[in-house]
Structures are given as structure tokens and as C-alpha cells.
Amino acid sequence: MTTTETPLPGKAANFIRNIVTDDLKSGKHKSIVTRFPPEPNGYLHIGHAKSICLNFGLARDFGGRCHLRFDDTNPTKEDIEYEDSIKENVKWLGFDWGEHMYYASSYFEQFYQHALKLIEKGLAYVDSLSADEMRALRGTLNEPGKESPYRSRGVDENLDLFRRMRAGEFEEGSQVLRLKIDMASPNINMRDPVIYRIRKVEHHRTGDAWCIYPMYDYAHCISDSIEGITHSICTLEFEDHRPLYDWVLDMLEAPCHPQQIEFARLNLSYTVMSKRKLLELVQEKLVDGWDDPRMPTLVGIRRRGFTPESIRAFCETIGVGKSDSFIDMSILEDAVREDLNIRAPRAMAVLRPLKLVIEGYPEGEADEFEGANHPNDPAMGTRTVPFSKTVYIERDDFQEEPAKGFFRLAPGREVRLRYAYIIRCESVLKDASGEIVEVRCSYDPGSRGGSAPDGRKIKGTIHWVSAEHAIDAEVRLYDRLFSTPNPGGKNEPDYRTSLNPKSIEVLTGCKMEPSLAASTLDSRYQFERLGYFCLDSKDSCPQAPVFNRTATLRDSWNEQKR
């Protein structure tokens, strides 16, 4: 058929891909260069993953390259601790910046020289107004600003002042370098923006070499230009900054003038994404740290058991656009399920054990069954599952008075123990309080392995674990961190009040089939009929395994009940 219209079959089209495709086709660029420019002042979250996948994905798909650049222009907020985590996260997601690791702070001298040039051209001046005074003159959204009395300083005076700023002769806040653009501009970013401020603090990379630091608007475009970035992709709130981005590069007559393109940041329901709120959750101990499995941080999601593949798939399916969007958490959850369904071996684990004794089954005798590691993928092999007279089943799989539509175990009813036998409930034992503590069943010896000798249909199949062979484990069930779709949104004065009290449930004394003893930190399992689980990377140890539930299985029975 045709042709070059869709250069990347299988990849969803989006407006940025279209721009890149056009630029390549028209010859504007012969290859592309993008960049992911985090500020090292916090941990990466799923929203950053969208940007990482976009930038690195573009480079990968179009045969270009993507730089990792730390936007470290504000030493008062940044820390090396974050850099390590960010690098680690990008790698974990499956991307590689190769040799292209950069720091805005490496360009400090160039920024400075460029500033000197702007001053010489009469395009920048040192302002001695205080922050408050400057704000007062900035005007409002509706009224133009007024020019600073220092705006007309001569070039030589500005040069001198700026050099002395660098030399540390002034106090923090006393002087600032501003661009001379237009105090009456309807775009507030163009009302003589500040491009340098004095900060007498150590920078984690440049130490005390500088006491003046460039602002984002000034540093970012020049950094992009220095690195030969072709497409500088950022989020919507920088749209208003684009005229400034272009202004600086135009005035500097930069040989390379990247195109800034803005896209809508990711919003995910039932969680929060702002660095401030995430930080508060950690500091106020509302969660267990940045890597709490309920957090939308990459370290949290990873500990929860999400795979990089699933995150990439998620980012691919949500698409890229310019309209403010709100992605439902279920889309993310669905992405892991889709991935783990294919690769996670199956196993049986009983979370809320109910003792089941098989009457007539020889005491002290053990048997073994073959269980498929994956029902649809024979290549994943089998494992042996030990069986004995007493097993544990899920409490949920037994109802003394079965609800309508319930087709698991109940008095007088037959059910299949997966891979083992068809059993029938004969009686139940209760404790003094009336709680069922044991179920007694008969079994059909002819159904060994699980299939009915007479071909009768057994509607229910339940999972189980042999009591004498079981290993004990702790299991942590996670649910959404917040109970409302948009925590802190309308009618919610504080997002904290929307925290979901049931976002974590810790179960101890869970019973696992013995093969699970071989789990390693990178193992993923589907506990049949329950969901996907993995060992907790922080708290699990061989003597006392701890499993995290990554996601539940879809459960139409549960939905039916609602």
C-alpha cells in the first residue's frame, strides 16, 4: 500500500511526532535531538515518565538522540541525592542517554559571557530595586508595568555592576540582572524579566565558584542551543515563556535555535502529582517514604511491582496532546495487567486462610500435582505442587449460605481444587463465637489432577495450599492512595482529607505454595485468582517473605456484587 504517511506503524500519531516527521521530511533537520531536563530537586514520578518516554521515545523512533540534562540553576533547592535517583529511574525505564549527560551548571561561564554581550548591546541592565519594589512596578494582568528607575543605566555602569555582582560585592537580593524588553507587554514574562540573581550559597556541582545564578528562562534556551537540541519539549505552562525563549536566542544571534513545543502534563486520578504535595506526604509521614508502593513516584511504582515495559506502554496509550487531560488510574493498572499477564508465572497463595480437611483422604499421605506455570504458554513449563489431607482455601471461596450467583464452595456443593481433586463440602466446624474455622469435604478419587472422570462440568475452581507444605508470608494489599478522583480539587479544601484509609492492608500468616520460596526480588507472579505480586524490595527477607500486590485481577464477580 502506501507510503511515508505513517512513518511508524504501531506508534500512535500525535502532534509532536507530526512536527518531527515534517521537519525531517522538509530537510529542516537531518536528525533530531531532544532532551529530558529535570531539576534535581525531587524524585521523578509517573508524570515525568510521560516526558521521558516522549523525549527518549522520539529520539529512538526517529534515529536521533536524547540528552539527559540536569537543570541545576537554583542551588538553594537542589541536591546530588536527587541526581542519582533520577539517573537510576531513567535507566530503569529503559532509556539510555549514552554520552549525552549534561548539566546546566556546566554552562555557567557561557551564560555569563552571553549576559555580558546582552549588556553591551543595551539589552540587559542591573536593577537595584528590591523584590517588593520590582513587584510593585510589574503592573498586573490588566495594567502595564512601569519602568525601573535603573533601567536607563549606561552600558559601562551595567558592566561594572554585573562584574561586581559576580565578584560577590553585593548582598543577596540587592541587585539583579534584567533583560530590557517591554514593561508594557501584555505578556508578563516579557516585562523585563530577571535573568540573574545573587545567591551566596554553595552549588552542589560548582561549589563556591559562583554567587550569581541564572534563571530558568535565560539558562534553558541557551542550554538547548549549546547542545544542538532541535525540539525542546516542555509542558503547557511554559507556553507563555516561548516568546522569551525565542527573544533571548534571537538577540544572542544563536546559530542553533531549537523549537520549543509544549504538551499537556499528565494528571492521574486518585493521586497527586505535585512535588510539593508528594514531599509533604513523605515529610508528614502520611506515607512510608518516596518509595512507598502507593506513591506515584517511579521508585514507588517500581517497588509496587510495575514493570518498565508497562509504564512505557501506558505512556504510549495515553497519547500526547495539548488539552488538559485527566487519565484514570485504571488505565495505568490495566497496563501492568496486560504486561504481567503475559510474563508472570502463576502460583497459588491463600491470603485469608480457611482450613479445609478432606475426609477419606489418607492421613499423613502426600501427593504431588503438576501445575502449569502459564495456562496459555506451555513454554513456561510446569511446577509440582504438593497436596495433603489438610489444605487452606480462601475464606472468600466459601459461603455457608451462598449468595445468588456464587458458584464456589458451599455446603453440599462441589468445587474443584485447582490441579488436584473435585471435592464436596460435607460440613463445617465453628468456634464458640460462631465463626467457621474448618470446612470438611469429601473428594472424588477419580478426579485426581482435577478433571472429572465422568466429564461432569464443575463450574467453580478454587486455589489452595497444602497446610503441611505451606510457607508463611506477609502480604500487603494496596489500593489507591486517595479516595477521590481529584484530591484537593473542588470542594476539597485539603488533599490530605481525601487520603484513602484503606490504601494499605497488611495480611500476615498468608499461606504460599512452596515453589514461591524461590522468589527473587525481580520475580513477578500471578497468584491465581488474586492478582499480581512481587517481593517487597525493602522489607522482605528469605526467612520472612513479604509480598506486595501490584494489581488485582479483573474480577467480574466482585463487580457483580456491587
Next chain:
RNA sequence: UGGGGUGUCGCCAAGCGGUAAGGCAACGGACUCUGACUCCGUCAUCCGAGGUUCGAAUCCUCGCACCCCAGCCA
């Protein structure tokens, strides 16, 4: 009331004047030793009102709604 954006199915999202892709969800059905998976099938006339055109989600006009901007943060 200034400026910059956005508005296509419940949630995302293609579409770029030629007669509304896809994903998720939902619903119906098949299959099933996981009420899972898989598989079939159903599911929009494009914020509103005018206009241009043989023909408009796509062009024009006028509205409406929502988001962002007044850090010496990014």
C-alpha cells in the same frame, strides 16, 4: 476587564475540506481446571450559533466553557 492555550464517545486520542481511526471503560455473546486471559459483536456527526462550499470536525464570524501567567522557582 490583558495575554497565552484548549474544547471530537464515560476517560484519553487520530483527523489538516471529501463524507468521524484506535485504546481503555461499558454492554451483549463465545471459550475456560484462574468469575483471569483470549475471541466475537455493539457503542459519537465533532462546545454553541451563524456563514463559505457540491461537500466542513476540518475555512470564516460571533459567542460559551475550562486551563495557565503578576517567583530574585522550574
